[in-house]
Amino acid sequence: MNLGTLITASLNDTLNVSLPLFRPELCLATTVVLLLLCRIAPLxxxxxxxxxxxxxxxxxxxxxxxxxxxxxGSPWLPTATAVGETLSTRPELFTGLLVYDSLTAYVRFILTGFLVLYILFTQASGIPDREDGADFYSLVLGAALGMCLMASANHLLMLFMAVEMASVPCYALAGFLKGRKASSEAAIKYAVYGAGAAGVMLYGVSLLAGVLGTCHFPSMSLELARITNAGVDSGSIMVLSLGGLMVAVGLAFKLSAVPFHFWCPDVFAGAAAEVGAFLSVASKAAAVALLLRVAYGLGVPVLAAGAEGSLESTRAIAALAETRHFIVYVIGMMAALTCTLGNLAAYGQTNIKRLLAYSTIAHAGYLMMAVAAAVAMVGVSPAGARSAVSAVAFYLGTYVFMNLGAFAIVAMLRNKLRSEEISSYAGLVYSSPGIVIAMAVVLVSLIGLPPLAGFIAKFLVFSSLVEAITASAERPLMLVLLVVGGLNTVISLFYYLRVLKVMTFDPPPSDLVGESVSLVSLPGAVVAALVVPVVVLGLFWSGLYACAQLAGAFSS
Amino acid sequence: MPPMHALSQPALWPLSAIVFLPALVAALLSLPIIPKAREEFIRWVALATTAVVFAISLWMAVPGLFGAIGPAQFQVGEAGMQGIVKLPWIEPFGIEYLLGVDGISMPLVVLTTFLSMLAAAASWPITKHVKAYFVLFLLLETGMLGVFVSLDFFLFYVFWEVMLLPMYFLIGIWGGPRREYAAIKFFLYTLLGSVLMLLAILMLYFASDLRSLSDEQLLAAHVVSPAIAAAPREAAIAAIRANDAPIHTFNLLALAQIGQSANSPFAASKVWGMSLEMWAFLLLLIGFVIKVPVVPVHTWLPDAHVEAPTPISMILAGVLLKLGGYGILRICYPVCPGAGLSLAWLVCGLGVVSMVYGAFAALAQKDFKRMVAYSSVSHMGYVMLGIGVWSAVAGQEYRWDAWAQGVNGAMFQMLAHGISSAGMFFMVGVLYDRVHHRNLNEFGGIFNRMPVYSGLAIAVFFAGLGLPGLCGFIGEVLVTLSSWNYSRVLAVISAFTVILTASYILWAIQRVYLGAEYKGPHGEALTPITPRELSIAAPLVFLAIVFGVAPQLLFNYVTPTVNRQVETLADWTRRHDQSAGSVVAIVPAVTRNEVDASGESRE
Structure with a gap:
């Protein structure tokens, strides 16, 4: 092969295969450039x-x-296809750095949809102001671009680059309230913590790549299967586990999973509520997608098209059982810890943003439970694994509305009350009942009570755990997770309800500052647009679930 | 879109209206166009809504009451499910909008709509945030009615949880001095129970498989609607048969069929050394007995009842407690018969313990309302005992009538207690509205000041006591009689509890209504009963007498369904024992002695 054909082949690959499947990212990149031009060009x-x-x-x-x-398999196609059907090929973009499959498509849809709502919300809430808008949005879109890459990473190098690309703009966003000490402190904390986690992850990446001789996820899993079958020496196992754990550290940092969650409450409390909303929703969605990618990339061999169910594929899946066992236990234990600690720590908070930060941590725990269930069921019950991934995808979809709604209300109340302490919400129901109802819907949905969207999400997570138990996949761990998840739902009741209690039961302060907040206003309309879907998705969730099922089919 | 035949199901509109009309009106009332200040208007709208819902439920329950008999109406004496409404809801999980009523749920539905109407009328003294109050009140009514009519476990759970939040706010905003504590305690206990219930629901769902049912069972469980034409029916059954993966279901009737089948998957699979059936039964039981409530998970009840405003106490005691008993009867026993059989001692034991404990606790109370609250714990104990006397079947040559007597008694007790306890709470509320205290020792001589009220109140309290001729008597006596076959010790204890009940109620009547003169605070406020209060109290007293004199009015509804369920389960027990290899009991006397011995050792 001479240089000419190589160039032609790669040009062909880039122009005809990769770029057409890369359109959302291209749009984001173009917009970032335009925004920077806005800052420079007088026109x-x-x-x-x-x-x-x-x-x-x-x-x-x-x-x-x-x-x-x-x-x-999507219900919007003119010709009917069966649910669970997947792309016949698994197109890899840019010489295998990225992969385009249904998970990519779903997470990108969620992320871009979130961005639309997010920009509307920031316009209504007043941060950023017109002067800073270009900076703010180019940072947000740049981070979102990194998050899209996280969701489609297919290569260890891409994993690292995408995580950094998503993180670095977020450090700047955390310090966006210029001249505010708390905000700068948050940014520094976040950056230092992030740099540490990134360093550890990079080290883990190099260990994995060193032992397996490749950074490409599918090749890595095949290599893993090969050396497992050949009988691997204990030294390599040690290095591989260490590498895996170190990569897990980086992911746990992005997910704000215990014990790498310490940055989360401080950053949320220091940064503006708008930034908190971005970190808690978009960053989380991308991190969960990346977790799925890594867990599946290392634990599930990618098979050639049509090889499903064949002897060879069964053998390859069986060879990685040990790896999956390891992955499931790491994710599962971390999920149980994250969930419990997040909920317990939220109990003592007096600042609403800190409370929501711990709530975010707890929800990361629920999400990781479903990820663990998905990986556990890979070799045992493929349909179960698919529905567990669908549960994760559905959870992310509802989480956009629930959490963005919560932060939008916090931002609106901050603009009116000039305070983010829970105690300052006392008796709010007397002056602005509409906003209290909206907050009640959002918080009750975060608890997970029907008939709201949060319940369906939690129901799907629990049902994937029960399905894993029924299929006898990692049964003891799944039982523990189920019990932990159930108990945590009860614990979480306390602190979410406390906010509502302050808003409704407590008498309003005598020196009430700020006027009432009506839902009939621009910010009110944005809040309503975020809260109404929480109710609607709780009652009629077939549509979103159909999309989530598409995402669930990504691996098989 | 649902097909046309689905929208022409006869019971679709009446049943949906019963459930969703309150929520619809609540949504309309919550709109900003209704000014908060028009309190009288909001009160009347809410009362009218509850009255309309009551009228629709009465129209369904009593055919011929309002003219011609339609297909949607309830056929008294028919044992099976009627008025089935079946619409697809969430297809990937097979969740349906599946409603229906039978002899167990129909009377409870009417009780709920009736008490809601009375409670709405009793809400006139509420003056704080009237609009929010009635919005929450109507949402609560939707939740309660939805639980009684849903036949899909998911839908059941949704309605079950929908009740929680309105109740939390109703206690927490409009309650007494310790309202916040009472409200969160209520919420926490119930949520714990419902999370356990959710786990049980998921376990049962994933263990179920519709393919194991016969064609007749699929039709009987309304998995495939028997109402549609033969050809699509055949096609639907064939589609179920053709599936190569298990088809899970939330359909309660189908789950019951699966649970009672000879090789039930619920009994077969084991989790941590115990059968799934046992786990599900226990988890569901905990969820339901928290609602009943049963000692030792009853402690939310005195707080919630005492702190709640009068109309909400009426709803709590009259309806919410019945949800627990209904759940055990409708779900625990039919779906998990094996666990029900082996845990009969637990259910009966819990019943008797709460019966006695509640009575003693009521005896010790100084707060009038708290005493009434504990009397509920005691009375609901009879319900548990009546539902639980299962082993009467095994020892009695599988004669089901002894058990049926107990379950019929329990059902009657639930309905009677709904009337008498709501009445008692209302009577306490009438006094509290006037003198603003509930201290039993500071009352006395009320009869002289408010003779009409006192007469009605004493009648209601006698109904709660279980005086023959009033509604409380029938249920207690049937339950006690049937428990004799299960365990003589329990029967004797439950009979003696009647004496305790009599003592605390008579003592309370003596301290409150009798005596020469009222010496407590606010004596000047003791005005005669108002027409509004009279119109709430009189129907309750009237019904307490009517059902005491003519219990068959209720038994006509209840007995056919209860008997059939009990007969089916007794039959199941026979098959179960035979397949387990044990000899069919020929010598009932011996078996009975064994049962007694085990009963004694537990005491």
């Missing part, structure tokens, strides 16, 4: 940066939706 300075960002993100959303809609 563009008159443009409202939010409008530019919203336009670009809308295009990205449209392309992401087209991709999702076009997946096989």
């Amino acid at each position: 563009f300075r008159r443009l409202n940066s939010a409008t530019v960002a919203l336009g670009g993100v809308s295009f990205a959303l449209w392309f992401a939706w087209c991709d999702l809609r076009g997946l096989p």
Whole structure:
């Protein structure tokens, strides 16, 4: 092969295969460039940066939706296809660095959809102001681009790059409230902690790559299966486990999983509520998708098309049973810890943003439980594994509305009350009942009570755990997770209800500052647009679940 | 879109209206266009809504009451499920909008709508945030009615939880001095129970398989609607048969069929050394007995009842406690018969313990309302005992009538207690509205000041006591009689509890209503009963007398369904014992002695 054919082949691969499946990311990248131009070129300075960002993100959303809609098995296709059917090929983009499959399409859709809502919400809440808009949105979109890459990473190098690309703009965002000590402190803490976690992860990446001789996930799993079959020496196992754990540290940092969660409450409390919303929803969605990618990439061999059910594929899946066992236990234990600690620590909080930070940590725990169940069921019950991944995907979809809604309400109340202490919400129901009802819907949904979307998400997570138990996949751990999850739901009742209690039962302060907050206003409309789906998705969740099922089919 | 035949199901609109009309009105009332200040208007709208719902439920329950008899109406004497409504809801999980009523749920539905109407009328003294109060009140009514009519376990659970939040706020905002504590305690206990219930639901769901049912069973369980034409029916059954993966279900009737089948998957699979059936039964039982409530998980009840405003206490005692008993009867026993049989001692034991404990606790109370609350614990103990006397079947040549007597008694006790306890709470509320205290020792001489009220109140309290001729008597006596076959010790204890009941109620009547003169605070406020209060109290007293004199009015509804369920389960017990290899009991006397011995050792 001479240089000419190589160049032609790679050009062909890039232009004809990769770029058409990369349209949402291209839109985001273009928008970032446009936003930077807004800052520089005098001609563009008159443009409202939010409008530019919203336009670009809308295009990205449209392309992401087209991709999702076009997946096989989607109910929007003209020809009927069976649920659970997957892409016949698993297109790898850019010479194997990224992969395009249904999980990519789903997470990109969720992320771009979130961005649209997010930009509308930040416009209504007033942070950033017009002057800072270009900076703020280029950081947000840049991070979102990294998150899209996280969701489609297919290579250890890409894993690291995507995580960094998503993280670095977030450090800057955390310090966005210039001149505020708490905000700068949050940014520094976040950056230092992030740099440490990234270093550990990079070391883990190098260990894995060193033993397995490749960074490409499918090749890694095949190599793992090969050396497992050949009988691996204990030294290599040691290095591999260490490498895996170190990569897990980096992921746990992004997920804010215990014991790598310490940055989360401080950053949320120091940064603006708008930034907290971005970190808790988008960053979490991407981190969970990446966790699925890594867990599946290392634990599940990627088979050639049509090889499903064959003897060879069964053998390859069986060879990695030990690896999966290890992965499931790491994720599962961390999930149980994260969930319990998040809920217990939230109990003592007096600042609403800190409380929501711990609530975010707890929800990461529930999400990781379903991930653990999915990986546990891979070799035992493929249908169960698919539905567990669907549970994760559905959870992310509802989480967008629940948590963005909660932060939107916090931001709105901050603008009116000039305070983010829970005690300052006393008797709010007397002056602004609409906002209290909205908050009640969001918080009750976060507890997970029907008929709200949060209940369905939790129901799906628990049902994937029970399905794993029924299929006898990692039964003891799944039983423990089920019990832990159930108990945590009860514990979480306390602190979510305490907010509602303060809002409704407590008498309003005598020196009530700020006027009442009505839902009939621009910010009110944004809150309503976020809260109404929480109710609707709790009653009619077939549509979102159909999308989530598409995502669930990604691995098989 | 649902097919046309689904929308023409006769019971679709009446049953859906019963369940969702309150929620719909609540949504309309919560709109900002209704000004908060128009309190009188909001009260009347809420009362009218509850009255309309009561009228619809009465129209369904009593055919011919309002003219011609339609297909949607309840056929008295028919044992099976009626008025089935079946619409697809969440297809990937086979969750359906499946409603239906039978002899167990229909009377409870009417009781709920009736008490809700009375409670709405009793809410006139509420003056704080009237709009929010009635919105929550109507949402609560939707939740309660939904639980009684849903036949899909998922739907059941959704309604079960929908009740929690309105109740939390109703106690927490409009309650007494310790309302916050009482509200969170209520919420916490019930949520713990419902999380356990959710786990049991998921376990049963994933163990179930519709393919194991016969064609007749699929039709009987309304998995495939028997109402549709033969061809699509055949096709639907064939589609179920053709599936190569298990088809899980939330359909309660189908789950019961699966649970009672000879090779039930619930009994076969084991978790931590105990059968799944046992786990599910225990988890569900905990969830339900928290609601009943049963000692030792009853402690939320005195607090919640005492702190709640009068109308909410009426609803709590009259309806919410019945949900627990209904759940055990409708779900625990039919779905997990094996566990029900082996844990009969537990259910009966819990019943008797709460019966005695509740009575003693009531005897010790100084707060009038707290005494009434503990009397509920004691009375609901009879319900548990009546439902639980299963082993009467095994020892009695599988004669099911002894058990059926107990379950019929328990059902009657639930309905009677719904009337008498709501009445008692209302009577306490009438006094509290006037003198603003409930201290039993500071009352006395009320009869002289408020003769009409006192007469009605004494009648209601006698109904709670179980005086023959009033509604409380029938259930208690049937339960006690049937428990004799199960365990003489329990029967004797439950009979003696009647004496305790009589003593605390008579003592309370003596301290409150009799005596020469009222010496407590606010004596000047003791005005005669108002027409509004009279119109709430009189129907309750009237029904307490009517059902005491003519219990067959209720038994006509209850007995056919209860008897059939008990007969089916007795039959199941026979098959179960035979397949387990034990000799069919020929010598009942010996077996009975064994049962007694074990009963004694437990005491």
